[in-house]
Amino acid sequence: MNSALSVRSISKSFGGLRAVRECSLEIAEGAITGLIGPNGAGKTTLFNIICGLFRPDSGNVHLRGRDVTGQPAHRLFHRGVVRTFQIPHEFAGMTVLENLMLVPAGQSGENVFRAWFQRPRVRREEHAIVKRAHEVLDVLQLGQLSGELAGNLSGGQKKLLELGRAMMSDAKVVLLDEPAAGVNRTLMKTLNAAIRRLNTEHNYTFCIVEHDMNFVRRMCNPVVVMAEGATLAQGTMDEIMADQRVLDAYLGGRRA
């Protein structure tokens, strides 16, 4: 199987703490890979390295065969790596619609001079983006909130908005950090359906960190287990659950 994203012997320390040690991981093209592991296993740190927020101390990240290690986050975004945050981040002072419209890359309006001197072209592009944003909001059932300030949304709605941001880009790889945490059941269904749809209809590759094992069982294959900064096991959910090393890592048993 082709790797969309390949992490090779990544290490990262913060002071004396080795958050990620020699971690290697393949995220298969077109799959929904689950990334699980006890708290402090280094999952979020790994995400931060992959998406370019942190630079690894050693090791490489390859995106579709191309070395992208240490590239800044905004450039990786334009190469198709999108992530969401465990605690939802939003542009609180902007409307839901504006939050989404900010995402798409390489618009002419980004250049101040063009914004003023090539009005028609910028307007045409803006129009297409508004249309797309409304479509995304409809899929996420946030349509009636498009004019609301993002800061006023509920926690679950903010999670949907995070996913909406991924939907606005032509993402190749989407990293979701605990999308299910703090989301009620109704919103959860919308969220799951949106992830499925992006995966099957639009061919997005997902890597999802999640503690909700039902969610992982339902959505993810394969599942990768991380513990103490490195990958421990990989397989289907059933294989993983039968693995004694995984149980040990979670329950802290049988270690000297």
Added chain:
Amino acid sequence: MTVATLKTVTPMVELAQLLIYGVVLGSIIALGAIGVSLTFGVLRFANFAHGDYMTVGAYLVLPFYAVLQLPMFAAVLIAIAGTALMAVTIDRLLFERLRQAGPLVLLISSFGVGLMLRSVVQMVWGPRTLVYESGIDLPLRLGALRIKPDHLTIIGGALLLVLTVHLLLTRTRIGKAMRAMSDSPELARVSGINTAQVILFTWVAGAALAATAGFFLALDTTLLPGMGWFFLLPVFAAAILGGIGRPYGAIIGGYVIGITAEFSTLFISAAYKPAVAFAIMVAILILRPTGILRGN
């Protein structure tokens, strides 16, 4: 106040006259405060050299206007470009390297930058008071009201700039990116926003507004190496009053402080205007600790 010496002045006219002075002062404060608020919003950095950017902008008009005899408008545009270039250079040479070091280090170093700029201005142009043009500008009469042409320039110019800032922040990608970075820098980075470019643009916009504010201040009063430094107090008061990091709050804060400070001269000496500015700021912050528009 010259009005007080006129025999025919009615209380209503005096109030209207003070309102005009207040709007003039408020316009200048607001232009300075928008810049402070933008840099704070985007960089989380309270730039204490901002007042001296105003001074530099005001003095840069001199060689092009008074010496080269260019039209006033052209001289101001050149001064704006020069101040923006200076602000970007200072950021590249100094502030950019110190951003990792934390807000306190940045704040103190911006004090140092301000001091250096003031000294350079004094070395080049001397410590004495200067003016763009000597002579008396006859005021326009509007019934019993008297309006100086310079005041019309200041009020009109400030309105134009405030409108430009508004359009910039709401209609252009770079403006929206600035607001986005001010809301959440981390999210901005993973949303494909080139933060280095946004920072550059923030300095250009802030410095351009500072230069114009400095020019207006010098037009209304005189040129002095310490002019911007002393003006920094009401500028910061306005930015904090409006909700720090919120450019629209800075505009409101600027006018509130300018107008109240002028009206206070009805009751106490004009020398206390800066104190009045702070009294207003403290009073409003007690009622509403995050400023008029919830700041960050």
